[in-house]
Amino acid sequence: MQxxxxxxxxxxxxxxxxxxxxxxxxxxxxxxxxxxxxxGEVLVLSTCxxxxxxxxxxxxxxxxxLLRQFLATRAGLSLRTVRDATYAYGHQAAVRHxxxxxxxxxxxxxxxxxxxxxxxxxxxxxxxxDALGPVLDRLGDSALACGKRARAMTSLGEAExxxxxxxxxxxxxxxGLDGANVVVLGAGETAKSAVTHLASIPNVRITVLSRxxxxxxxxxxxxxxxxxxxxxxxxxxxxxxxxxxxxxSRTPVIDAATLSSARGANAGPLMCVDLGLPRDIDAxxxxxxxxxxxxxxRVGAETxxxxxxxxxxxxxxxxxxxxxxxxxxxxxxxxxxxxxxxQLHARANAIREAELARALARLPDLDxxxxxxxxxxxxxxxxxxxxxxxxxxxxxxxGVNMAVVVERLFALGPATDFxxxxxxxxxxxxxxxxxxxxxxx
Numbered sequence: 001m002q003x004x005x006x007x008x009x010x011x012x013x014x015x016x017x018x019x020x021x022x023x024x025x026x027x028x029x030x031x032x033x034x035x036x037x038x039x040g041e042v043l044v045l046s047t048c049x050x051x052x053x054x055x056x057x058x059x060x061x062x063x064x065x066l067l068r069q070f071l072a073t074r075a076g077l078s079l080r081t082v083r084d085a086t087y088a089y090g091h092q093a094a095v096r097h098x099x100x101x102x103x104x105x106x107x108x109x110x111x112x113x114x115x116x117x118x119x120x121x122x123x124x125x126x127x128x129x130d131a132l133g134p135v136l137d138r139l140g141d142s143a144l145a146c147g148k149r150a151r152a153m154t155s156l157g158e159a160e161x162x163x164x165x166x167x168x169x170x171x172x173x174x175x176g177l178d179g180a181n182v183v184v185l186g187a188g189e190t191a192k193s194a195v196t197h198l199a200s201i202p203n204v205r206i207t208v209l210s211r212x213x214x215x216x217x218x219x220x221x222x223x224x225x226x227x228x229x230x231x232x233x234x235x236x237x238x239x240x241x242x243x244x245x246x247x248x249s250r251t252p253v254i255d256a257a258t259l260s261s262a263r264g265a266n267a268g269p270l271m272c273v274d275l276g277l278p279r280d281i282d283a284x285x286x287x288x289x290x291x292x293x294x295x296x297x298r299v300g301a302e303t304x305x306x307x308x309x310x311x312x313x314x315x316x317x318x319x320x321x322x323x324x325x326x327x328x329x330x331x332x333x334x335x336x337x338x339x340x341x342x343q344l345h346a347r348a349n350a351i352r353e354a355e356l357a358r359a360l361a362r363l364p365d366l367d368x369x370x371x372x373x374x375x376x377x378x379x380x381x382x383x384x385x386x387x388x389x390x391x392x393x394x395x396x397x398x399g400v401n402m403a404v405v406v407e408r409l410f411a412l413g414p415a416t417d418f419x420x421x422x423x424x425x426x427x428x429x430x431x432x433x434x435x436x437x438x439x440x441x
Contacts, residue, residue: 001040002060003135005094006067006086007052010108010300013085019278020075021051021082024250025125031074032129038066041133043140045101045122047115048162048190048246048277048296049108054098056135060090095139095332096325102147103317104156108296109165109303110314111156116147117189134335139328146324150317163194163246166273166299170242171201173292174271180241181205185233185253187215190246190275192222198244199223207236210247237262244273245280255282259291275299330395337393340403343412345386352382 008021023031023046035042040056053070057063072082089097097106102119104111123140126132132140151157160168171177177198184194187210198206206225210216213229220227228236237243237259247253254272263270269290274281277296286293356378360371393399393406406412 001056001058001135002063002090003054003094003139004057004060004063004067004088004090005052005054005097006064006071006088007045007050007097008071008082008086009050009052009106010296011106012087015277015279015295015297017081017085018049018051020077021071021085022046022277023051023074024248025121028125029129032126032131035067035070036129036131039063041136042131043122043126043136045098045119047118048275050101050106052098052101054094054136054139056133060088064088064090092325092329095142095328096321098139098143099146099321099324099328100318102143103150103321104147105150105314105317105321107162108300109160109162111151111154111317112161113151113157114161114163114189114193116144116151119143119147135332138331142324142328146321149324150320153320154316155313156317161193161197162296162299163190163244163275164197165303166275166294167194167197167242167244169298169302170271170273170294173294174242174269177201177204177242179203179205181239182207182242182244183236183240184208184219184244184246185280186210186245186247186276187212187219188246188248191244192219194244194246194275195219195223195225199225207240209233209236234258234262238264238267240270241268242271242273243281244275246275247280248276249280250278252278252282253280254285256284256288259285260288263288329397333397333399334394336400337403340406340412341390341393344389344406344410347410347412348382348386352378 008018010018013021023044025046028044028046031044032042035044035053035055042056043054045052045054051071053067055063055067057066068082068086068088069079071077071086072079075082098119100106102116104113104115107115119140123132123144126136126140167177182198182204184191184198184206187208191208191210195206195208198204206220206223208216208220208225208227209230209232210219211230213227217227219225233253237254243254245254259270267290270292272281272285272291272293274293274295279295281293283293283295285291356375360366360374366374389406393403396402
């Protein structure tokens with residue numbers, strides 16, 4: 001089996017294309033169940049800036065093609081379009097990618113913390129759907145640990161969020177937020193981030209609306225803001241100076257007709273910030289006089305320019321990612337050769353015990369303490385002889401391939417079918433072993 005990730009993000013696709021590929025939270029159980037029919041394990045990470053499918057497949061290239069075809073079919077897009085907009089990684093590169101994502105190194109805003117919660121929720125959804133096994137479950141825990149460590153040990157923990165960057169842009173373009181009436185649509189993590197940032201700005205009046213009133217009230221109460229039921233959207237828009245959309249709706253919740261009707265002909269300027277994917281605010285609202293819009297593409301352009309000044313924190317975090325990646329890969333390799341190591345130790349111990357019994361039978365005059373010394377000597381010799389081969393099998397990137405040779409040399413059972421460095425390049429363990437034997441011959 002081979003670990004594979006196929007994904008698209010703000011690096012590879014436009015907002016409109018990511019919008020078509022996004023997987024809403026309420027669709028996750030069905031998506032996970034459908035994917036689980038064709039792969040060993042699966043994890044789906046879908047955020048405002050990325051959609052990624054992690055799976056345990058039979059082979060890297062065919063697994064990547066299967067995942068791309070799934071995305072294309074689900075979104076009603078051509079396979080070629082999806083190929084052009086996605087990336088694929090296998091084996092160690094797939095592990096490293098998820099750790100970089102969780103650490104915020106692949107985010108639109110370098111080091112942003114929201115992705116840590118998004119990965120945590122993706123893992124929870126996969127566990128609830130019984131879509132995880134030992135490989136992805138362990139990888140998910142490693143990714144969360146890496147993300148926390150990167151933020152605790154570097155200045156990445158001081159990073160802005162996507163919401164705070166967008167609001168800062170809106171304030172700059174819209175003449176400031178002092179005394180502004182801001183309407184936040186949604187009550188999820190992005191909305192909470194937006195309200196938290198807004199609440200730190202003096203003289204801002206915040207109103208939170210959500211399709212379900214209780215979550216909106218909870219977010220509002222946490223920051224001494226107001227909450228209104230969704231049915232009062234038009235009234236809230238009528239007096240707003242800023243609107244922040246982050247609902248997670250599959251279709252825009254504000255279009256030009258809705259906004260025109262709510263604002264009337266004599267309304268003042270309105271700055272709209274759309275953090276939703278799919279988008280919450282139809283771009284056509286900018287045709288209304290006085291209405292301006294900041295979307296995720298504008299935020300991406302702003303944050304790209306700001307990454308340059310954080311080179312040191314980036315280098316420090318990348319080192320942490322490499323350390324955690326190698327730690328996971330050592331576990332992976334150890335898992336792949338565990339059966340061989342167990343069989344090798346069992347064979348050595350069996351031979352030791354048989355030879356000890358034969359030798360001691362020929363030395364009937366040895367007393368108990370002397371026999372114990374002989375047994376201890378045999379045990380220590382066996383342990384020392386097996387120590388280095390055991391470490392090599394666990395730590396060497398070619399450990400699984402080495403296990404095949406060990407099994408043949410010592411007449412052990414067949415190798416465990418688990419990914420190896422060779423398999424990451426499309427070559428099976430058997431093919432590699434045969435090739436090596438041919439070269440020796």
